[in-house]
Amino acid sequence: MTTSPRLLRIDAEPFAFACEAERTALVLIDMQRDFIEPGGFGETLGNDVSLLAKIVPACQALLAAWREAGGLVVHTREAHRPDLADCPPAKRNRGNPRLRIGDAGPMGRILVAGEPGSQIIDALAPVDGEIVLDKPGKGAFYATGLQARLQERGIRWLLFAGVTTEVCVQTSMREANDRGYDCLLLEDCTESYFPQFKAATLEMVRAQGGIVGWTAPSTALLAALGAAGPATLPAAARAA
Ligand code: TIU
Numbered sequence: 001m002t003t004s005p006r007l008l009r010i011d012a013e014p015f016a017f018a019c020e021a022e023r024t025a026l027v028l029i030d031m032q033r034d035f036i037e038p039g040g041f042g043e044t045l046g047n048d049v050s051l052l053a054k055i056v057p058a059c060q061a062l063l064a065a066w067r068e069a070g071g072l073v074v075h076t077r078e079a080h081r082p083d084l085a086d087c088p089p090a091k092r093n094r095g096n097p098r099l100r101i102g103d104a105g106p107m108g109r110i111l112v113a114g115e116p117g118s119q120i121i122d123a124l125a126p127v128d129g130e131i132v133l134d135k136p137g138k139g140a141f142y143a144t145g146l147q148a149r150l151q152e153r154g155i156r157w158l159l160f161a162g163v164t165t166e167v168c169v170q171t172s173m174r175e176a177n178d179r180g181y182d183c184l185l186l187e188d189c190t191e192s193y194f195p196q197f198k199a200a201t202l203e204m205v206r207a208q209g210g211i212v213g214w215t216a217p218s219t220a221l222l223a224a225l226g227a228a229g230p231a232t233l234p235a236a237a238r239a240a
Contacts, residue, residue, distance in 0.1 A: 005020035005022050005023070006020065006021040007019075007021075009224055009227075011223070012214040012215060013215050013216065014206045014207075015214075017157075017182070017184045019156070019157035020156070021069055021225075023157060024072075024156070025071065025074050025153075025155045025159070026072070026074070026158075026159045026161065027159065027161070027162070027172065027176075028059065028063070028074065028120075028161050029162030029163065030076055030078045030163055030164075031056075031059065031075070031124045031163065032077045032078070032118055033119055034078070034110065035163050035164065036053055038106075040105065040110065041111045044105070045095060047193035049193070051195075054191065056123050058189050058218050059123075059124055059161055059189045060123055060124065066159075067127070072155065073131070074149075075131065076168075077119075077135070078136075079114075079115075079134040080101060080111055080113065080136055082112055084102050086143065087101055105117065113134045120132075131146075138167055138168045138171040138172075139168070139172050140172035142175070147179060156181065159183075159221065160173050160176075160184065160186065161185075161186045161190055161218075163190065163191055164192045164198075165185075165191060165198040166192055166197040166200070166201045167192075173212055182213065182214075183212070183213035184215070184216055184221075185201075185213060185216075187215050189218050202215050
């Protein structure tokens with residue numbers, strides 16, 4: 001017996017976002033200590049990291065609801081190999097930070113895989129069965145194998161959350177958009193060190209008829225999960 005896919009119809013901008021829950025993944029970008037806690041990469045760049053912590057409760061509720069719905073979860077961490085072979089000098093030297101990538105800081109070596117700073121914060125810790133990726137770039141698709149892992153699961157839609165909105169989240173969303181995924185950015189589950197950059201990113205993503213994707217508050221997704229029904233997506237959307 002085949003079961004009907006669960007259709008989610010989410011109130012979004014610039015118009016409703018419709019997807020099948022079974023073929024949709026939630027991608028949580030870089031919710032790691034290096035960006036959210038003092039002493040990590042974010043702070044060495046001169047940022048006030050306390051701005052990012054305010055999205056954690058909304059991310060927790062989102063993650064809990066998506067897990068409850070049985071959806072696929074992908075966690076990314078911006079983290080380099082200990083020998084920094086995957087960190088171009090241009091990236092390491094950029095901005096003349098107080099501590100560079102690979103230097104020892106209060107949470108271990110800055111932006112290095114396996115160090116305390118690269119760990120996802122406890123509130124959003126991955127559980128068995130979820131995909132956890134270390135990414136050397138800002139985008140989640142560059143040098144990570146993510147595309148193949150999504151394709152083997154038949155994923156067609158992506159929900160994005162995490163930090164920072166205009167850097168790793170937007171880069172990942174643009175990479176996904178170019179690979180043919182329909183992408184929804186959850187507005188209250190993403191944050192920037194610069195509120196005006198977050199606002200601008202939300203606007204540019206959904207401008208021009210959703211040129212990069214859609215945006216919606218996480219409550220719209222939670223409401224859709226409560227009302228999920230059998231799929232009635234247009235054939236073209238389901239086949240891709
Ligand atoms: N600096 C900044 O805003 N972000 C990053 O360097 N990485 C991510 O966004 N994860």
